[in-house]
Amino acid sequence: MRLQHVSVAIAVDEADAARGFYGGLLGLEEKPVPPKLDPNELIWFSTGGDLELHLLRSGDEPPPSAHFCLAVDSDLDEVRARVEAAGIETRTPTEIVGRPRFFCSDPFGNLVELTELRE
DSSP states (O other), X not given: OOOOEEXXXXXTTOHHHHIIIIIIISOOEEEOOOTTSOTTTEEEEEOSTTOEEEEEETOOOOOSSOEEEEEOSSOHHHHHHHHHHTTOXXXXXXXXXXXXXXXXXXXXXXXXXXXXXXX
C-alpha cells in the first residue's frame, strides 16, 4: 500500500493564486482533471511518479496543524529563498536528522512542509 494523492481545500475563486503558488513558485506540473470530474471544482498537480496533489475549490478552512510534505529535488535553501522572496513567511520546525526542512502556508492557509531527503 502507498500514498497516491493528497487533497486540500482552497478558496473557490482563487484558482490563479493556487496555480501561481503550486505551479509557478513551487514548480509542480498541473495535470488535466479526468473526464466526468468538474475542472471548475478541482485543480490537480503531479508531485512525482504517480503521486498527485488535488486542490478542492470548496472554500473550507484548513485544520491548523494538518499538513503535507513535498520533498524537493533541488537545493532546499534555494527553494526557501524563492518562497521568502515571494513574501511568504517560513519557519523552521524541530530538526529531523538527515531531513532539513521548513514550513510555509499556501495562499489558503494550508500548511506545507518542504524537505530535502538526504541519504
